[in-house]
Amino acid sequence: MQNSYNLTFTSATRPFQMLLKCAGCVVFGLFLISCSSIPSARREITMSDETPQPIRYSMIFIIHGDGDYLYHDAGGQAHLADKAALAGAIEVAEQNRRAEVFIFHQKPRRHAWLFFPRHDGTCYHYREGRLLAKESYWRNRGKTRFQPEVELYSRYHQGASPPEAKLLLYFGHQIPEFGGAGYDASSPGRVFTIDDFAGGLKQIKSDSVKLDLIVLSTCYNGTPYTVAALAPYARYIIASPGNLHRSYFDLQRLENLDRELQDGDMAALAKNFARQAFDKLTEDIQTAVTVAVYDVDSVRGYLNSVGSAYEQTLTALSGKKPGSVEHLDCAEDPAYARPGMSEGVDIFYRPPRFGRLKNKQSHSGWGCWSLPRQSP
Template sequence: MCVCCGILLGSLSSCSANLPIQGEVLYSEDSASKVQYSIVCVIHGDGDYIYHDASGNEFKADEEAAASAKKVARQNPNAEVFIFHQRPRQHFLLFFPLRDGEFFYYRNGQLITNELYWRDNKQSHFTNEVEFYRRFHVGNKFDMVSMFLYYGHEIPEFGGVGYDMSYPDRAFTVDDLVSGLKGFTTVSAKYDLMILSTCFGGTPYTIGALGSFARTIIASPDNLHLSYLDMNSLEQLNLNLRDGDVPSFAKRFARKTFDRLTKDIQTEVSVAVYDMALVQEFLHAVQTVYSNTLNTLKGEEQFSLTTIEHCDCADLTSYQLPTINAGVEVFYRPAHFGRSKIKQNHSGWECWRNTVP
């Protein structure tokens, strides 16, 4: 009996930390002084992210994103990169839950630590992710370029129950992401660039809420194929961002992603870059009308949600303001089929409308 218990405990313990911390690198002043870029990447994988290519090969979009993030980390000798992969919950021998988060920390192109951890199992505030960040982050470097990346499904602005397959009763919304971001930043600090790789990320509420933590945001106002924005441009930042011009870099990043998507798919493609200083006037002007819409939707029964749909804010009279295009760079191509193929441009802002007259 004791032998069996020992084997079982040994198996369970092997599912914890994978790589001891490389302390000689982590606590080296020389190592910290070389860091010029700080990237936090959260990859949501606790959902249906399986897709097939033209040859029928099966892939998982979150695994592909995680692999890309690790490549970015290895290709940046002057960066620290935090990768949080939120995985579906699994069990050992059907009864024993395994850790459902995996953390990677790279510094100067070298993997410093890789640990499995428990995600929040109630309301998600990224508690453990924030703890890892504060533990390893290179502090007191005010000239460091900082970035935050989120890869996953559309983040709901209301409701949000069932976002995680492993926690079907738990809700996750934009407000929860905002709550988590508070732990990754200080009161006065903002990320130089935020990349929101999800569908329908370019709404007035989402951009306004996340804009409190970023100077420039890249997002897709409409459907984003596989919720995937290319990370290739983040490799070798010492070359791709050597001039330190983050807004220009963001536009190049968006353009490259747009070019790839338009080659690969036939549906509508939209990628937008938001300059948060310049979009404030529009956001303030439409805040009340958009908030009223969200409040109405929050009060609706689930079955009535079939009567609403996403749309370009420019299609609604209340949003047709002179400032709607201020601070927004939009890369857009209509679908090759369906009713949207006649739409030749997009404002970069996504809203809701009722489909029932």
């Protein structure tokens, strides 16, 4: 015969045991789902059935957030650069009523309940200022780095006739020209270089018409190699040959493309955008600020003249980590200095407020790697 203590204990633990069994069933079910049938993308907003109107502008934003993007403004306020860029891109998408806008936010890979992976990418599709679709997706489900983004773009892109202007903007850390492992903090084995980026552009563009403008809101990508890699896909490129300290280019200039492109002058838009980005950066940053606009056709001569020397530099740097190598103005290296090397480049430059370069009053607009000096 059971005593009263055993009866009480048994009756008290029975609901707890049932709860454990139920929880076990849920966890086991989630395990089966995670191993076999997680969808590649999850739609959160139903697509509109309305007939799309012709658009004038196409914009694609790729925002990398899988890394250390915390920075502080001049007032000491902390910001996550990728979240700020996302908010700015959404504002641009909502304000342009005659545009189709894609925003791809590449996020760190995380897990739910410690075991089950969560989607590490989000796609936003806007048209005529309205959000038509928002999908979560896996960034590693493809043979190439940008295949998931290309497939989402192809699925939702609307319009048979080409737009009057096509822009692509990338926000992130410096896109490596060599190495490339560790660019994604949550997937350090995944490799990403400027050649991978160029391959993604080729897939997204998918026709013979160039993008009118590519903006690289990154550090140190205003180089001969990077511009040459992207030259087949763009008419104009905006990039910085210097360090942006995780601050991004201001997007306000793109919030009204009807006004900015009323004359169809993409060169003027590129210069105005770069100027405003430069002005904003110089308000917040005490270090050097350099923003350059490259007219791709006009800089081909310089790119051809230094291409071989730059390739030799990259070969010499093979095996090193990009973050361990210093950068310099190409005009300071005889291997890259050329008469007229800044032709076709609009340069916005301010020297640092302190340090050994505070008296440097000009910049060629081109950034190069500084090879370690050989011991005699």
